[in-house]
Amino acid sequence: MRQASYWEQATTPQAAPESLPTSVDVLVVGAGFMGSWLAYFLHRRNPALRVLVLERDGIGYGASSRNAGFLTTGQITEMLEDSRECGFDTVVSVLARRRAGLALVRKEFPGLPVHTCGSTDFDPITDEKRAFAARVNATLGETTFVERQVNLGGTMRPGFCQAADAGVHPLRLLELIRASAGDGFAFAVNVDRIGAGTAHCTTGTVHSQIRYRRAFVCTNGFAAALEPASPVQPGRGQVIVTSRVSTPTDNTLGYLNAGYDYFRFVDGRLLLGGGRNRFRAEEATQEIATTANLLAHLRQTATTILGHERFTVDYHWAGIMGFVGGKHLGGSPRRRMDGTTEAVAGFGGMGVALAPVLALEIAQEF
Numbered sequence: 001m002r003q004a005s006y007w008e009q010a011t012t013p014q015a016a017p018e019s020l021p022t023s024v025d026v027l028v029v030g031a032g033f034m035g036s037w038l039a040y041f042l043h044r045r046n047p048a049l050r051v052l053v054l055e056r057d058g059i060g061y062g063a064s065s066r067n068a069g070f071l072t073t074g075q076i077t078e079m080l081e082d083s084r085e086c087g088f089d090t091v092v093s094v095l096a097r098r099r100a101g102l103a104l105v106r107k108e109f110p111g112l113p114v115h116t117c118g119s120t121d122f123d124p125i126t127d128e129k130r131a132f133a134a135r136v137n138a139t140l141g142e143t144t145f146v147e148r149q150v151n152l153g154g155t156m157r158p159g160f161c162q163a164a165d166a167g168v169h170p171l172r173l174l175e176l177i178r179a180s181a182g183d184g185f186a187f188a189v190n191v192d193r194i195g196a197g198t199a200h201c202t203t204g205t206v207h208s209q210i211r212y213r214r215a216f217v218c219t220n221g222f223a224a225a226l227e228p229a230s231p232v233q234p235g236r237g238q239v240i241v242t243s244r245v246s247t248p249t250d251n252t253l254g255y256l257n258a259g260y261d262y263f264r265f266v267d268g269r270l271l272l273g274g275g276r277n278r279f280r281a282e283e284a285t286q287e288i289a290t291t292a293n294l295l296a297h298l299r300q301t302a303t304t305i306l307g308h309e310r311f312t313v314d315y316h317w318a319g320i321m322g323f324v325g326g327k328h329l330g331g332s333p334r335r336r337m338d339g340t341t342e343a344v345a346g347f348g349g350m351g352v353a354l355a356p357v358l359a360l361e362i363a364q365e366f
């Protein structure tokens with residue numbers, strides 16, 4: 001059964017097209033942030049280009065309409081862990097890309113409502129983290145991470161904060177992108193096979209073929225279906241939204257447990273996601289479905305964050321992330337499938353900021 005996220009409450013399903021073109025200049029598969037930003041920048045660069053985005057469901061029904069809406073550059077605990085695996089320079093260059101993405105979203109859509117609440121890493125601070133944060137700040141040439149006293153559930157503790165981070169309504173952002181990306185979007189169209197200049201699609205019971213000059217397969221956690229030997233592995237994320245609550249906790253984008261748990265406040269409610277690390281085998285799936293195990297974990301974590309149990313869980317949904325090599329920083333999401341077809345999938349838990357940067361880079365090749 002189709003499962004609506006908190007963001008999708010007031011939306012109606014997008015209708016299937018009456019017909020599809022037989023050929024286009026650029027075919028994009030998947031109308032999440034990646035596919036939508038790509039259509040947007042291609043249209044901006046050359047409005048005469050015939051761009052068609054094919055989406056099997058509604059806009060972003062994988063991760064983009066179902067995420068937490070953190071417009072973020074990340075947090076110290078996770079970066080320190082990443083640096084042990086990938087090195088300091090890689091971590092800082094990814095951070096710089098995310099910063100470029102944040103700036104791009106704000107520049108392209110200055111009217112987009114954003115909650116400029118900053119972010120806080122609530123994990124315990126160690127001397128190693130302090131030294132790491134100081135090194136990141138020095139490398140960037142500005143104070144990005146600041147240590148200050150923060151409140152979590154009524155207890156004061158030190159946390160690392162980033163003032164530039166903000167919260168967005170991800171679906172509102174997606175719809176803004178789509179509204180400025182030309183009219184080449186078709187929903188309820190599944191791409192069954194793609195390659196060598198032809199996409200084979202199904203709409204309802206109707207099969208069709210579309211020829212293309214270039215194609216980009218932006219199907220994220222579902223990449224394996226169209227990209228043979230795809231390195232992208234799915235990772236499900238589950239999110240809850242509580243009833244309206246009062247709490248002494250700082251009104252910020254919050255990170256706990258090295259970023260595996262994340263929260264923010266939306267419309268006076270707590271939005272909380274995470275727990276994937278506790279149920280790795282169960283959550284390594286493409287199935288958009290919620291589970292009782294994860295719900296119990298999120299309920300318990302919500303109690304810690306709020307400092308009380310006076311809430312109900314009013315919404316619970318799942319989305320599917322894509323991880324290159326199954327890892328958080330597993331490598332580039334861009335891979336060539338053949339001379340005219342590329343896969344652009346696998347942003348892990350950071351696609352809101354990263355997708356526009358890569359989409360702009362690709363569009364500049366046209």
Ligand SMILES: Cc1cc2nc3c(=O)[nH]c(=O)nc-3n(C[C@H](O)[C@H](O)[C@H](O)COP(=O)(O)OP(=O)(O)OC[C@H]3O[C@@H](n4cnc5c(N)ncnc54)[C@H](O)[C@@H]3O)c2cc1C
Pocket residue numbers: 029030031032033034035054055056057058059060061062063064065066067068069070071072189190191192218219220221222225226236237238239273318319320321344345346347348349350351352353354355
């Ligand atoms: C629970 C959760 C919370 C997250 N929180 C954040 C956050 O706060 N901040 C952040 O930066 N990132 C977050 N992320 C990650 C972020 O949402 C993703 O990185 C980003 O949305 C990926 O965009 P995408 O376009 O690559 O993929 P998607 O949004 O998954 O889009 C892929 C699209 O392809 C379509 N598709 C798949 N197969 C086919 C096919 N065969 N034919 C046609 N269409 C097809 C799907 O229906 C889908 O709409 C979160 C992810 C999840 C799941």
